[in-house]
Every structure is written in C-alpha cells, then in structure tokens.
Amino acid sequence: xxxxxxxxxxxxxxxxxxxxxxxxxxxxxxxxxxxxxxxxxxxxxxxxxxxxxxxxxxxxxxxxxxxxxxxxxxxxxxxxxxxxxxxxxxxxxxxxxxxxxxxxxxxxxxxxxxxxxxxxxxxxxxxxxxxxxxxxxxxxxxxxxxxxxxxxxxxxxxxxxxxxxxxxxxxxxxxxxxxxxxxxxxxxxxxxxxxxxxxxxxxxxxxxxxxxxxxxxxxxxxxxxxxxxxxxxxxxxxxxxxxxxxxxxxxxxxxxxxxxxxxxxxxxxxxxxxxxxxxxxxxxxxxxxxxxxxxxxxxxxxxxxxxxxxxxxxxxxxxxxxxxxxx
Numbered sequence: 001x002x003x004x005x006x007x008x009x010x011x012x013x014x015x016x017x018x019x020x021x022x023x024x025x026x027x028x029x030x031x032x033x034x035x036x037x038x039x040x041x042x043x044x045x046x047x048x049x050x051x052x053x054x055x056x057x058x059x060x061x062x063x064x065x066x067x068x069x070x071x072x073x074x075x076x077x078x079x080x081x082x083x084x085x086x087x088x089x090x091x092x093x094x095x096x097x098x099x100x101x102x103x104x105x106x107x108x109x110x111x112x113x114x115x116x117x118x119x120x121x122x123x124x125x126x127x128x129x130x131x132x133x134x135x136x137x138x139x140x141x142x143x144x145x146x147x148x149x150x151x152x153x154x155x156x157x158x159x160x161x162x163x164x165x166x167x168x169x170x171x172x173x174x175x176x177x178x179x180x181x182x183x184x185x186x187x188x189x190x191x192x193x194x195x196x197x198x199x200x201x202x203x204x205x206x207x208x209x210x211x212x213x214x215x216x217x218x219x220x221x222x223x224x225x226x227x228x229x230x231x232x233x234x235x236x237x238x239x240x241x242x243x244x245x246x247x248x249x250x251x252x253x254x255x256x257x258x259x260x261x262x263x264x265x266x267x268x269x270x271x272x273x274x275x276x277x278x279x280x281x282x283x284x285x286x287x288x289x290x291x292x293x294x295x296x297x298x299x300x301x302x303x304x305x306x307x308x309x310x311x312x313x314x315x316x317x318x319x320x321x322x323x324x325x326x327x
Contacts (some may be wrong), residue, residue: 223321
C-alpha cells in the first residue's frame with residue numbers, strides 16, 4: 001500500500017469516477033490509474049468501486065466505508081509535511097487563499113498587504129470563484145483558507161468562522177427618486193433592480209426579504225461583480241443593491257448610496273478551514289490580521305474539535321463580540 005494508490009482512489013471519486021479526468025489531475029495515464037486502484041483492492045481484499053465493464057460507476061459498500069479513512073490518512077500525511085516545514089522554514093512557504101470576488105476586491109487587500117510586509121518569504125496565491133467553487137478548492141487542498149459570505153457553513157468537513165458583519169446598500173445616480181425619503185421594499189419593487197447573482201454576496205437575504213413581504217422584484221440584471229453592477233446603475237439601467245463595502249464615495253462619485261440593513265439584515269462573512277488540518281504559524285498570523293477576533297487559540301480549538309456544535313458555539317461567540325464590522 002502506498003500514498004499514490006490512496007491519492008488515486010480519492011481523485012477517482014472527486015472526478016465523478018471518470019478515470020481520464022483522474023489521470024489528468026494526477027499527471028499520469030488512465031491505465032496507470034486503473035492499475036493503482038486494482039493493486040490497492042487486491043491488497044485490501046475488497047472491491048472499492050462498482051464497475052460497468054471497464055468504467056467505474058460508484059463506490060461499493062466497502063468503498064464507502066474505506067473512503068473516509070483514505071481521506072484522513074492523506075490529510076494527516078499533508079499535516080506531517082506542513083509540520084516539518086513549519087519548524088524547518090518558519091518564514092518561508094506558500095499561503096493559498098480562495099475567496100469570492102467581493103471579498104478579494106474589498107475585504108482582503110489590507111490584510112494581504114500587512115501579511116506581505118510581515119512574511120515577505122511566503123508566496124501568496126489568491127483564487128477567486130463562487131462560494132461553491134471556493135469551498136471545493138478548500139476540500140481538494142488547493143486552498144488553505146476560504147473566505148465567503150454564502151455556503152461555507154453548510155459543510156461538516158469545514159470549520160466556518162464568522163469574521164465580520166456587513167449590510168447591503170441601495171445605490172442610484174444623484175437625484176434618482178428612490179433616494180428621496182425612507183427606502184422600503186415596496187418602493188424598491190417599483191424599479192428595475194441590479195444586484196448579485198443567486199447565491200453570491202448575500203443575495204439569499206435579498207430574495208428572502210422580498211418574498212417575506214409578498215413582493216416580486218424586477219431583477220433586470222444580475223452579476224458576480226459589484227463593479228459591474230455599479231457600471232450599469234450609472235448607465236441608468238436600474239437601482240443597484242450591493243454590499244456596503246463595495247461602495248466608495250471618493251471613487252464612486254457618480255452614485256449615491258443609502259444603507260439597507262433595515263431591509264435585508266446583517267450578513268456574516270466567514271473564513272473557513274478544513275477540519276483537522278495543520279496550520280502553519282504564518283497562516284494563523286494571516287487569519288488574525290484579517291479578523292482580529294480569530295486568535296490562534298480560537299482557530300486551533302475550532303479546527304481540532306470533533307463535535308461540530310461545540311466548535312460552532314465557541315466561534316459564533318467570538319465573531320459576534322470581536323469581529324470588525326464593515327458598513
């Protein structure tokens with residue numbers, strides 16, 4: 001039994017049992033993947049995969065039982081490597097961060113700048129994607145840290161730590177009638193709206209608010225990027241709803257903003273880590289720079305905790321009491 005066999009089984013599952021895709025991900029050949037799987041099955045004395053001819057179609061019952069063990073072995077082997085690197089090269093290495101566009105553009109720059117000044121020998125990699133893609137990068141070990149508002153708290157394999165709170169704001173060109181008086185859901189529903197795609201940057205709260213009021217908003221345009229939303233609002237195509245952190249009065253001089261927290265509530269951006277992972281010291285430093293309430297003690301306790309409710313309770317309390325608020 002060897003690590004390559006274990007990685008091959010894991011990759012075959014991750015690639016939806018497509019051996020060609022698994023081989024490409026592992027930089028080997030399809031026959032090589034098949035051989036590694038067969039050799040492991042022979043050594044274990046069980047079949048891990050259901051087969052239809054030469055194709056894999058799923059996991060057998062023994063395979064379902066063995067897969068989590070394989071995942072743990074590979075995670076711990078990675079932890080062992082990181083621990084060795086941590087003590088041998090304390091200020092050198094790589095930090096990979098996966099974040100949604102809004103977080104990468106508006107929430108991360110200050111923390112990244114501070115981190116680079118403290119750890120110039122650490123290479124930074126910044127990946128952007130949807131919340132689902134960001135979580136997947138963390139699952140697959142492509143990222144050490146994931147940051148998003150949506151989706152990260154829905155996975156048992158991840159520890160999602162509340163980092164800061166924020167609200168939406170309504171934006172429109174100066175003089176637009178929606179800016180006169182108190183903004184209500186009813187008044188917003190009278191206009192074409194431009195906001196985020198479903199599942200991004202608190203869009204769920206926006207949809208729930210209108211649905212709760214029995215209103216059907218006219219979403220004229222939806223986008224991933226707040227800068228895109230602001231561009232089309234500036235062209236007069238509709239009223240925008242964006243994260244408040246995405247509006248900068250000094251730069252967005254052609255627009256006006258009104259806080260809409262009373263309509264759509266408070267959103268929590270979360271920083272996620274893979275449960276049970278070993279974090280190098282500079283990773284703890286970055287996390288605390290991004291969210292000062294997330295000290296090494298708080299993060300370490302959450303990542304190593306087995307019971308999900310206990311970890312969540314401790315971290316939720318930290319986020320509410322000490323997290324920075326961006327409004």
